[in-house]
Amino acid sequence: MTYYRKATNNKLTAMMQVRNESHRYIRQVLDDLSEYVDEIVIVDDGSTDDTAAICASYPKVVSLGRSDASLYGINEMALKLRLFRRTLATRPDWILAIDADECFEPRFKDDVRGMINQTLLDWYAFRFYHFWHSTTHYRVDKLWAPVQYGPRLFRYLPQATYRWNHQALHGGSLPMNLVSEFPGTSSSLRIKHFGYAGSVEETLRKYQFYVSRDPNSDFCPRSHYDSMLDEHPILEPWVD
Template sequence: MTLMRKSSGNKLTAMMQVRNESNRYLRLVLDDLSSYVDEIVILDDGSTDDTVAICASYPKVVSLGRSRTSLYGVNERALKQRLFRRTAATFPDWILAIDADEIFESRFKREVRGMINQTEIDWYAFRFYHFWHSSTHYRIDKLWAPIQYGPRLFRYFPNAVYHWNHQALHGGSVPQNVVTDFPGIPSDLRIKHFGYAGSPEETLQKYKFYISRDPNSDFCPRSHYDSMLDPDPVLELWREEDEEG
């Protein structure tokens, strides 16, 4: 199998699944993505609010699919595969897998074109910072300290075979063989995750959802779930690179 790598002019396509995001961070995320990606592909997972209309209002959203019922936490593999196929149909060179509550630090916009316009590296992993009941502070204690997760930015090869994790939940955002079959590196660039930045009540609802879908902790340790309800988490103030002294 011949894998073609372009050293310049690569098209960057963001892919994102959404569900009932209209009153959360969707506009913020789409505004940010629209400033540096070439195209955006979205799969709606059974939203009952204005999520689809918001997505459709962005010119860079070139593909917008809809599902009548939600697959998240039920058959995440099928959901990811549908999104991936829709993305592949737009002929991307690189794919950025991102959620509707995630934003890269500002430095990413300045560096991403250099990252994708080369022929040696096929994927990048990034450090995740979980903002906790705040848009200014992230959590650093226990299981929530910033670490590098799997790849989120990867080169797409039309003739490659991609395999997805079979888990119903927490199965990863990109094909599981990206790391094993292609050369990549961890990056020091940071992703701000706002999934827990809302109220404690919202975190409690997320906790109940995870417990209901993963009662035996098949996909994540129960201690990690329980730590979501810690009444006194250790937080640290976020600073953009340009603000750091």
């Protein structure tokens, strides 16, 4: 099938799921997104704090869905589909899938318009840098090393068929057939992930959550989960 691809004036829409983010990084993430995206779509996955109110206070948040019960770690595909469909209702040209604890490095905002206003590529993948108990140093050992690329930015083609991973956990942020069926590339731009930048106690809670939701390691090797508890991980300082 031949798809029509706009070369100019493409609208960039960020989509993000959130849950109990008010004391974490949500303001930093929304401040950053507001500088370069056109619209933001959010699904609040059962927050019990004022996360939804914070999100609603940002003018570029044009769609905010809420649920009473969390689906994360239970039926992740249903959660991703709900977010995706809400995003499609805003008629995006390009979609940036980003988490509430992630920010791109500063030069992304200068380059992103050139990336989306072209007709050859339909997606971009990025390296993730996992900041570890710090917002200045990231981890470089084991599977935490920033060598894996993950697609997070893609062109929405209304006539295309998109398929999602059925996993309950770690199913990916974008359609599973994106990389195999559409042209794209890996970018040198970097994503800063602050999910493990907090205290040791916070990391322990994340570890307990994952192993309770994935006791047989169906979705991730147990050795990777266990490495969250390493007492002496190898870190390097971040340089913009």
